[in-house]
Amino acid sequence: MKNTFQTGYVALIGKPNTGKSTLMNALIGEKVSITAHRPQTTRHQILGIKTTDNYQCIFVDTPGLHDDNSKAIHRYMNRAAASMFTEADLICVLLDVKRFNQNDEKILQRVSKLEKVIVVLNKIDQVTRAACLPMMKLIAEFAPGREIVPVSALKRDNLDRLETIIVAQLPPGAPQFPDDQITDKSMRFITAEIIREKLFRVLKQELPYSITVNIDHYKVESDLTRISATVWVERSSQKGIVIGKNGSLLKKIGTLARTDLERLLDSQVYLQLWVKIREGWADDEKSLAAFGYSDANPSH
Ligand SMILES: Nc1nc2c(ncn2[C@@H]2O[C@H](COP(=O)(O)OP(=O)(O)OP(=O)(O)O)[C@@H](O)[C@H]2O)c(=O)[nH]1
Ligand SMILES: [Mg+2]
Known part of the structure; x- marks a missing residue:
């Protein structure tokens, strides 16, 4: 057996x-x-x-x-x-x-x-x-x-x-992770990804490819999680597009992300989103490393 x-x-x-x-x-x-x-x-x-x-x-x-x-x-x-x-x-x-x-x-x-x-x-x-x-x-x-x-x-x-x-096809071997662990990624990483997913789903054309998301603050209080994140774009013209008229688009993205996060964290979420420009970040090794796109740190 x-x-x-x-x-x-x-x-x-x-x-x-x-x-x-x-x-x-x-x-x-x-x-x-x-x-x-x-x-x-x-x-x-x-x-x-x-x-x-x-x-x-x-x-x-x-x-x-x-x-x-x-x-x-x-x-x-x-x-x-x-x-x-x-x-x-x-x-x-x-x-x-x-x-x-x-x-x-x-x-x-x-x-x-x-x-x-x-x-x-x-x-x-x-x-x-x-x-x-x-x-x-x-x-x-x-x-x-x-x-x-x-x-x-x-x-x-x-x-x-x-x-x-x-x-x-799996080889014999001892488990590498505790049996209740489902990913190697932190909640900060998953939170940034959920916000990026909403940007991908809401924004038109090529814009999502010029965007990355960074979590600036992540604080768990008794029944509330406070999150502040920056949406980085590559050019100043993109900033206005992400924000939308009177902030409408950013608000929509925030609401969609917050709904997912509240379900995931089983807590109330207070989510603040900022949009900032870092010129040409997607083709700049230093910016990429700062945003976690680093071979040395693939599971950031
Ligand atoms: N109809 C149908 N759609 C699917 C199925 N699997 C995935 N999709 C859809 O295909 C699209 C791409 O799915 P993803 O899981 O993001 O694909 P991916 O291979 O991870 O894409 P990248 O990360 O961009 O390489 C989404 O809209 C999914 O809902 C499927 O079995 N049937
Ligand atoms: Mg994929």
């Missing part, structure tokens, strides 16, 4: 917007990583930890791999994802069933020499079963010998089977 405890790092890798963060949240049953309908939402490696009596599965959500290396932040994001190729015990390559293209082929090529890889074909709720099967056949040509698991992260379809397949 098998009773050895299993522990391993399982990296969720893929092109932007394939549903990596949605899948990780669904697998651990908690929202630790933000999601949005736009690509390039996730910027850091984020751990989502699931512990049972028999195993500890440490999922690693990663930024979407992409070809745009124009700014320092893009290079940081690609490094954060690519480092998992060598560090993970198992790689899950996520594909969007409706958007399989050359960028996915490139990623499958990059992992072709690695030993433990499975392919997760996500968003199957968007196609008929009849359309899914030929996609699986096509993908099998680019990932010969690999298991291909069709799922819907959003509808939580076939996730039990995916988890069984993943767990079967």
Whole structure:
């Protein structure tokens, strides 16, 4: 009878917007990583930890791999994802069933020499079963010998089977984290991410890509959490857009973030948001490090 405890790092890798963060949240049953309908939402490696009596599965959500290396932040994001190729015990390559293209082929090529890889074909709720099967056949040509698991992260379809397949690949080993810990990230980090998620969802076009959020104060009082955060933009013209007419947009973003935070913290939240400019921060190594985008500190 098998009773050895299993522990391993399982990296969720893929092109932007394939549903990596949605899948990780669904697998651990908690929202630790933000999601949005736009690509390039996730910027850091984020751990989502699931512990049972028999195993500890440490999922690693990663930024979407992409070809745009124009700014320092893009290079940081690609490094954060690519480092998992060598560090993970198992790689899950996520594909969007409706958007399989050359960028996915490139990623499958990059992992072709690695030993433990499975392919997760996500968003199957968007196609008929009849359309899914030929996609699986096509993908099998680019990932010969690999298991291909069709799922819907959003509808939580076939996730039990995916988890069984993943767990079967975990190496024996002692747990790395306490059994009640679900992420490596602090509440400050998650708070900044929730605010960034609302910016991604509320602001139009390219603006969210010019934004980062920093928590200035975070204080827990008896039944109230006081949070003050700065939304950093790259140019002065962007400041007014984030604030909106008479402050309306910033107010909306604050309300949405506060509602999520109150649920998460199970406490009343007093949230103050400021908007400030740091010229060209996304292409400046020093600013990036100051805002926590640092290879030396990937789990900030
Ligand atoms: N219909 C459908 N939509 C999904 C599914 N999984 C994720 N999505 C949606 O796809 C979009 C992107 O999801 P994310 O989880 O943010 O994708 P990601 O791969 O983490 O994206 P990046 O962090 O930008 O690389 C969101 O709007 C999700 O709601 C799914 O199974 N079905
Ligand atoms: Mg993501």
